[in-house]
Amino acid sequence: MNQTVNGTVNRNERDPLLEVRDLVRHFKVGTGVVHAVDGISFSIMEGETLGLVGESGCGKSTTGRVLLRLTEATSGSVTYRGKNVLTLGRAEMTAMRREMQIIFQDPFSSIDPRRTVGDTIGKPLYIHRVGTKQEREERVDHLMELVGLSPRLYNKYPHELDGGRRQRVGIARALALSPGFIVCDEPVSALDVSIQAQILNLLEELQQTMKLTYLFISHDLSVIRHLSDRIAVMYLGKIVELSPTSDFFRNTLHPYAQALLSAVPVAKLHRARERIILAGGVPSPVNPPSGCRFHTRCRCKMPICPEQEPELLDAGGGHAVACHRIHTLS
Amino acid sequence: MLLSVKDLCVKYVTFEGIVHAVNGVSFDIPERGTLGLVGESGAGKTTTALSLMRLIPVPPGIVERGKISFEGRDLDALSGEEMKKIRGNRISMIFQDPMTSLNPVLTVGLQIAETIAAHQNMSEREAMKKAREMLEKVQIPAARYKEYPHEFSGGMRQRVGIAMALACNPRMIIADEPTTALDVTIQAQVIELMRDLRDEFSTAMMLITHDLGVVGEVCDRVAVMYAGEIVEEGSLEQIFEHARHPYTNGLFRCIPDIDEDNSRIQPISGLMPDPCDLPAGCCFHPRCPECMEICRTRKPAPFTENGQMVRCCLYTRGGAGQ
Numbered sequence: 001m002n003q004t005v006n007g008t009v010n011r012n013e014r015d016p017l018l019e020v021r022d023l024v025r026h027f028k029v030g031t032g033v034v035h036a037v038d039g040i041s042f043s044i045m046e047g048e049t050l051g052l053v054g055e056s057g058c059g060k061s062t063t064g065r066v067l068l069r070l071t072e073a074t075s076g077s078v079t080y081r082g083k084n085v086l087t088l089g090r091a092e093m094t095a096m097r098r099e100m101q102i103i104f105q106d107p108f109s110s111i112d113p114r115r116t117v118g119d120t121i122g123k124p125l126y127i128h129r130v131g132t133k134q135e136r137e138e139r140v141d142h143l144m145e146l147v148g149l150s151p152r153l154y155n156k157y158p159h160e161l162d163g164g165r166r167q168r169v170g171i172a173r174a175l176a177l178s179p180g181f182i183v184c185d186e187p188v189s190a191l192d193v194s195i196q197a198q199i200l201n202l203l204e205e206l207q208q209t210m211k212l213t214y215l216f217i218s219h220d221l222s223v224i225r226h227l228s229d230r231i232a233v234m235y236l237g238k239i240v241e242l243s244p245t246s247d248f249f250r251n252t253l254h255p256y257a258q259a260l261l262s263a264v265p266v267a268k269l270h271r272a273r274e275r276i277i278l279a280g281g282v283p284s285p286v287n288p289p290s291g292c293r294f295h296t297r298c299r300c301k302m303p304i305c306p307e308q309e310p311e312l313l314d315a316g317g318g319h320a321v322a323c324h325r326i327h328t329l330s
Numbered sequence: 331m332l333l334s335v336k337d338l339c340v341k342y343v344t345f346e347g348i349v350h351a352v353n354g355v356s357f358d359i360p361e362r363g364t365l366g367l368v369g370e371s372g373a374g375k376t377t378t379a380l381s382l383m384r385l386i387p388v389p390p391g392i393v394e395r396g397k398i399s400f401e402g403r404d405l406d407a408l409s410g411e412e413m414k415k416i417r418g419n420r421i422s423m424i425f426q427d428p429m430t431s432l433n434p435v436l437t438v439g440l441q442i443a444e445t446i447a448a449h450q451n452m453s454e455r456e457a458m459k460k461a462r463e464m465l466e467k468v469q470i471p472a473a474r475y476k477e478y479p480h481e482f483s484g485g486m487r488q489r490v491g492i493a494m495a496l497a498c499n500p501r502m503i504i505a506d507e508p509t510t511a512l513d514v515t516i517q518a519q520v521i522e523l524m525r526d527l528r529d530e531f532s533t534a535m536m537l538i539t540h541d542l543g544v545v546g547e548v549c550d551r552v553a554v555m556y557a558g559e560i561v562e563e564g565s566l567e568q569i570f571e572h573a574r575h576p577y578t579n580g581l582f583r584c585i586p587d588i589d590e591d592n593s594r595i596q597p598i599s600g601l602m603p604d605p606c607d608l609p610a611g612c613c614f615h616p617r618c619p620e621c622m623e624i625c626r627t628r629k630p631a632p633f634t635e636n637g638q639m640v641r642c643c644l645y646t647r648g649g650a651g652q
Binding site: 055056162164192193194195196197198200201219221222223225226245246249259260262263264265266267268269271275277278281282 | 371483486514515521522540542570582585586587588593602
């Protein structure tokens, strides 16, 4: 499991580890169909962190869950190292789960309250029949050390731990089977800022030492900028902008992404910026607006916008945007 | 001074022990002033706010000591009936979660009118009319007066909460994490609305939050709380650009910089102390990167310079603050 060579990781930037094509997830509800994820495509390179950002209900968590088949896709494909995850049989999928893991937002509800810390972390090893009982226990000890949990917590229950430590348990559990890919679904949103910083640093360290690839879901743009190599912005089930992180922050193209970025309160004085306040709330995903889904709140709306849906197109340098004004955006 | 709090101490008696929630908090808020009360979970921010409104549940809570004066009157000396006339009328509160703070079985119009009728000498009709006006003030069409809270989005519910808080034209508003449950674009709308209305009604405000960004948008003074104490207080500029307390500096270093690629973050090591068993000496010393021998035993006295107060032995060591 120690794949580190002199503390450095050889990132193969060319091979996508994970490729998502036209992924759709609809939910039937009493009043119609919720278009939670509505045809998104992206790929994640080996060793990369893709940040997925958006507001509540934009479909970012559903995306993460569909990738791991915690909820089944309506259509589309998810290819992991050349295999379509969505069509795997039961046994193959079980094997695949060793490779793909998830860390959840709320460490209070994602850990079984009746299981001890050691049990929780060792459960994936038990399910996948890894090693003997003693080997599994040794592995759990090692994992606990890796995520900074003191060995004396082995027999403690989750209610005896604070939020930060619980999140470390969730991380250790996700790492137990040495996965290659981890979906981090708002892993620090429920934590206080001083603990949040501890967990962010831990996730970065682990990525280096264990050669992990992350899909990092968050609503916090400063956290996303800190961690991600590339960033995808979602709005009402669609990706509206997908770009290398530094490029995105230097030159934000989509009017929604611009508004989102300008709305973040920043703990600094004298920071020059234009504040864009969007009118109204996010429309219902049951009947999303026609054409471009953002046209109802967009300050750059043109006659074509309600008529035709813009495609996600490259505006140069791998910076893609789904907007009819792509040629005039700067 | 509109509001003056001196040496407030609040504890809760529980089966696990005595929780020392607020330990000697003092601050002032002038007319039209906005104070941001910042800190992490368990720092005692909400307990401070609730004790101003005399809303601490007794038992388990005990307000041990402290003097709160508001508009020149000593609030502790007031009877329950007299306090009712102040609560919701002269001082009102905006809560974090508008879904649980609104009554789900009453229309929003009725809930606002109820507040007005309780405090102002008005007929029911007049109160209803005023409630409609308040809805328009928070940019909700008055026609939605007869709708129930579940028919509104999160941002709109919080606006209803703001309308209710402002309905009696209070002198002071206590806003307890008013935008924490909201998405960032909706938060921006609500912050702008709160700022505009605060100026229009010339209301003083105490804003409780864990988000230093929100403080920067709204407040003119900032008090940083840790383990039930205000460890530093000063103007927005003093706290944001010349913070003195190692905890305040640590908080700023924990936030990734949104304006830079590969920004560094430096966590504060360790955890918040157990409020049942606070450390001796300075309560921050077990986590402090600049901890000295004296910090383990001596509680730092407040040291004030140019209106910036800090409780840290780094500043009182030379006897400067004593």
